[in-house]
Amino acid sequence: MLYATGHPDPLALMRSMMRDFQTQHTPRAQAAFPAVNVWQGEDAVALTAELPGVEPADIDISVKDKVLTISGERRPPELPEAATWHRRERGYGKFSRAVQLPFTVDESRVEARFQNGILKIAVGRPDADKPRKIEIKAA
C-alpha cells in the first residue's frame, strides 16, 4: 500500500495525498529566472547562471549571512520606431534570485565573472567553516 495506514487522525491520509498532489503539479513554466547551476567542492562553492542579453553593469550580486542574491534587469533591445514584431519569445524586465549556501559568506571571498551571457560566481569557504583536525595527545 502506498499510503501508510494506522494514522490516528483520519484526515492525515487525505492531507498526505493532497501534499503529493500539489508537489507533482508544480508548474514548470513559472520556474525562477535565472536558472542556476550549483557547483560544490571542498574549499568552495560556485554558482553559474544563464543571463543572455543582460549587461554586466545591470547585474547586482549581494551577500548576507548564508544567502547570496543575484538581481538585475534585462532591458529590451533598442529598435527603430517603425519596427514591428514578427516573433517575441524572449522576456525582459527585472529579476531576482536568492540562493542559500551551506556556510556564511565572506564577501572578500566572492568572485564573479560574466562571459558570453553566463554568470559565474565562486564563493570560497571561510576557514572557520572548514573541518579541523584534532590531534590526539599521548597520555
Add this chain to the structure above:
Amino acid sequence: MANQVTRTTDKTPADAPETTYGGRIYRPITDIVETGDGVTLMLEMPGVAAEDVDVTLEKRVLTIQGKVRPTSIDRLNLAYAEYGEGDFERVFTMSDDFDPEKIEAEVQNGVLTLRLPRAAAAQPRKITVKAA
C-alpha cells in the same frame, strides 16, 4: 555526470537529429523584428563565443548554429542543475529577397543579433496605374 538533474526552463531541446558526440542541441529562443529596411533576429545563445557561431543563408533557408563551450570549474563538481548545456541550432525559412552577402552578425552577452537587409531590387516599388 550521471546524477545530473536537468530542468530546462527557457531552453527547449531542438527537434534536430542527435549529435554524434552525444551532446544536446537546444533551440535558441528568438525575437524577430521587422525594421523597415530588413529583418533583425535576436537569438539567445548563452555560453557561445562569437567565433563559435555559424550562420548560413542558402536559397531561403537561414541556418544558425552555435557551439557551446561547456562550463567546468576547477576542483568543483556540479551538484545541482537547473539548466542544461548544449549546442544551439535553429533554422528559419526566409522570404526570397535577402542578400546573404549583406548579413551582419554580432554576439554580445550571449545574444546573437543578425541583421538581414533586403536586397535593393526587392525594395518595394510603387506601381502607378495609369488611366487608360
